[in-house]
Amino acid sequence: MNDLKIIANEMLPVFENEHGEKFVNVRLLHQKLQATTKFADWIKRRIKQYGFIENEDYFSLLKSEKREIGGTTAKDYIFTLDAGKELAMVENTEQGRAIRKYFIEVEKRARKLAVDNQKFSYMIDDPIVRAKKWIEEQKEKQAAVKQLEEQRPKVLFAEAVSESEGTILVRDLAKMLRQNGIIIGEKRLFEWLRSEGYLIKCGSDKNRPTQKSMDMGLFKIKETAVARSTGTQTAITPKVTGKGQLYFINKFLEKSLVTN
Numbered sequence: 001m002n003d004l005k006i007i008a009n010e011m012l013p014v015f016e017n018e019h020g021e022k023f024v025n026v027r028l029l030h031q032k033l034q035a036t037t038k039f040a041d042w043i044k045r046r047i048k049q050y051g052f053i054e055n056e057d058y059f060s061l062l063k064s065e066k067r068e069i070g071g072t073t074a075k076d077y078i079f080t081l082d083a084g085k086e087l088a089m090v091e092n093t094e095q096g097r098a099i100r101k102y103f104i105e106v107e108k109r110a111r112k113l114a115v116d117n118q119k120f121s122y123m124i125d126d127p128i129v130r131a132k133k134w135i136e137e138q139k140e141k142q143a144a145v146k147q148l149e150e151q152r153p154k155v156l157f158a159e160a161v162s163e164s165e166g167t168i169l170v171r172d173l174a175k176m177l178r179q180n181g182i183i184i185g186e187k188r189l190f191e192w193l194r195s196e197g198y199l200i201k202c203g204s205d206k207n208r209p210t211q212k213s214m215d216m217g218l219f220k221i222k223e224t225a226v227a228r229s230t231g232t233q234t235a236i237t238p239k240v241t242g243k244g245q246l247y248f249i250n251k252f253l254e255k256s257l258v259t260n
Contacts, residue, residue, distance in 0.1 A: 008106040022081035033091050057083040167239035182252045209238050218244035
């Protein structure tokens with residue numbers, strides 16, 4: 001962590017090492033998120049709660065490095081940019097969402113710069129030097145692809161969801177998705193759940209969870225006796241379990257990361 005350089009500093013510094021890996025100082029991120037919890041308590045809770053792995057998702061700074069990054073003598077942590085995006089999102093605040101978008105934009109700019117540099121390499125006149133540069137770029141590209149596969153973004157989810165043990169209605173799941181930046185209403189969410197095979201599409205069992213959903217533990221069924229002129233009937237209401245809430249929010253957030 002001694003060779004980090006700042007590649008962006010609009011909202012807070014984003015660092016990059018010689019391998020193109022990007023990092024963020026989490027103490028500075030904590031300040032920008034305007035979190036009210038004391039940093040030491042906040043970071044310990046986040047590491048435990050979301051399963052961040054030392055020397056993979058984050059690095060504890062050695063004493064000699066503390067003043068170089070962040071300018072503080074207290075214990076600091078450097079998180080990968082992917083883990084930093086996770087921390088920003090799970091705050092479930094406008095500031096957290098804004099910081100996540102900033103991180104994504106930094107990544108986009110870095111990718112564009114890499115592409116521009118690669119184009120420049122093909123302008124090298126010396127054929128031997130050009131060939132060596134091409135081989136080097138191909139190796140870097142293969143390494144980047146391998147790293148993306150090995151370090152697929154961890155599942156993102158809102159803190160409120162992760163602590164939920166009860167069931168909720170589909171309309172409440174839609175509200176939860178909107179709180180996490182996914183613009184969708186109850187009607188569209190029902191349509192999506194049916195089209196993706198989580199709820200039955202039509203007939204008398206319309207909107208009843210499919211066998212697949214039940215086997216996955218995503219839904220529970222609430223049965224209510226309804227008195228009608230033709231007699232008493234049973235109304236079926238699908239309710240999303242805590243596991244289902246995590247599953248669907250993760251699914252939408254990962255989709256959002258790809259499209260962004």
